[in-house]
Amino acid sequence: MGNRFRSNPIISKEDLLPSREDWVIECVMNPGVFAFENKIWLLIRVAERPIQKPGLVSLPIYTPEGKTNVIEFKEGDPNWDTSDPRKFENGSGTYLSTISHLRLMCSDDGVHFRKPNHIPDIIKSSGPYETYGIEDCRVSFLEGKYHLTYTQVSESGVGVGLMKTDDWVNFEKNDMIFLPHNKDCALFEEKINGKYFAISRPSGVGLGGNYMWISSSPDLIHWGNHICILKTRYGKWDSQRIGAGTSPIKTEHGWLEIYHGADEDSRYSLGAVLLDLEDPTIVIARSDAPLMEPTEAYEQEGFFNNVIFTNGHLVDGDKITMYYGASDEVICGATFSIKEILENILSETLA
Numbered sequence: 001m002g003n004r005f006r007s008n009p010i011i012s013k014e015d016l017l018p019s020r021e022d023w024v025i026e027c028v029m030n031p032g033v034f035a036f037e038n039k040i041w042l043l044i045r046v047a048e049r050p051i052q053k054p055g056l057v058s059l060p061i062y063t064p065e066g067k068t069n070v071i072e073f074k075e076g077d078p079n080w081d082t083s084d085p086r087k088f089e090n091g092s093g094t095y096l097s098t099i100s101h102l103r104l105m106c107s108d109d110g111v112h113f114r115k116p117n118h119i120p121d122i123i124k125s126s127g128p129y130e131t132y133g134i135e136d137c138r139v140s141f142l143e144g145k146y147h148l149t150y151t152q153v154s155e156s157g158v159g160v161g162l163m164k165t166d167d168w169v170n171f172e173k174n175d176m177i178f179l180p181h182n183k184d185c186a187l188f189e190e191k192i193n194g195k196y197f198a199i200s201r202p203s204g205v206g207l208g209g210n211y212m213w214i215s216s217s218p219d220l221i222h223w224g225n226h227i228c229i230l231k232t233r234y235g236k237w238d239s240q241r242i243g244a245g246t247s248p249i250k251t252e253h254g255w256l257e258i259y260h261g262a263d264e265d266s267r268y269s270l271g272a273v274l275l276d277l278e279d280p281t282i283v284i285a286r287s288d289a290p291l292m293e294p295t296e297a298y299e300q301e302g303f304f305n306n307v308i309f310t311n312g313h314l315v316d317g318d319k320i321t322m323y324y325g326a327s328d329e330v331i332c333g334a335t336f337s338i339k340e341i342l343e344n345i346l347s348e349t350l351a
Helices: 338-350
Strands: 023-036 039-050 056-062 068-074 087-090 093-096 099-107 133-142 145-154 157-165 182-187 196-202 212-217 224-230 241-244 249-251 254-262 268-275 283-286 308-316 319-326 330-337
Touching (some): 023 099, 039 056, 039 133, 039 308, 056 093, 056 099, 133 308, 224 268, 249 338, 254 338, 283 338
Parallel strands (some): 023 133, 023 308, 023 330, 099 133
Antiparallel strands (some): 056 068, 087 093, 133 145, 145 157, 196 212, 212 224, 254 268, 268 283
C-alpha cells in the first residue's frame, strides 16, 4: 500500500561522521520527523561503537556525567553471549553492542538531507538513566512546542524520557515519564476532553507481553488511567511484539495510528489501528494484513535483517510522508494515502 521513494535508501551511515574520531557508526535508523523553518527535519538515531581492535570486542558506556567508559573482552570468550548483534550478555548483566545518540538533519525537498549549519546537530545522553544511550525519538508538535519522547537506556532499565523545545537550541528536559520497561511512546498532538494522551509499550515478563497501552495526564508529567488497547496476535505478522509509530493522525473516522509489529522470526512490518475520537481507549478497526512489510533488499539485509520501523511522518491533506529505518542500517521514505488506509482497515473490520 505504501509507495516507497525511488531514491531509497535516502540516508546511510556513510553519509554521517561519527561523534568521535576513534569511534565508528554502525547504524542509522528510526528518525523522528518534523517541520521547522520551512524545511523537513529528521531526528535520527545514530548507533556508534569504538573502533574494534584485533581479537577484542569493545563496548561503550556513558557515565551519568556524560563521559565515556569502554568495556573490552576477547573474541570468543565463553563468558559472553554475542549471538544477538544488538546486545551482549555475561554473568553480570546485559550490555549494548553500540550506544546511540540523536542527530539532526534537514532538507528542502524531503529527499536530500544535510547537516544543519546554524544549530547543534547532536543530542547526547545525560544523567543516570541514559548511560547506555538515547534512542528512537518521536517528535510531536503540541501547544506551540516540539515534544520529544524518546527511549532512555541504562543498566537500570529502559524507560521513556521527555524533552521540549521551540528553537532546537534550548531544551527543557523532564524526568523519566514512563517507568522501565517501557518504550515506543507517542503523544497525541491535542488534548481530548481536557487531558493529554499517550500510547506506550510496557513489556510484560511472564504474564503479559509486548502490548500497546494508552495513558492520560493533566500535565504531560504525571500519567495514569493506563489501559491496554492492542495485543499481539498469534500466527499473524504482529504475533510477538507491537509498538506505536508517532503521533496519531486525527481523521473524521477516528485517530489513525501506524504501528509496527514483529512476528516470531523478529520480522518487522507496519500496520494501522483506528481509535475513537472522543475516547481513544476504544479500538474501532485494525489491520489484518500489513500495510508495508520488508520486501526490498535494503529492508531485508543489514545490521538486523527484515526490519521496517517508523517513528516519524508528516501529514499534508490525504498524504502521509513517512520516514522509516530499514534493517537497522539505513533510512528510507514512503508515502501513503489516509483514505486508502482507512478504507482498507474499515473494510476488514466490516467483512
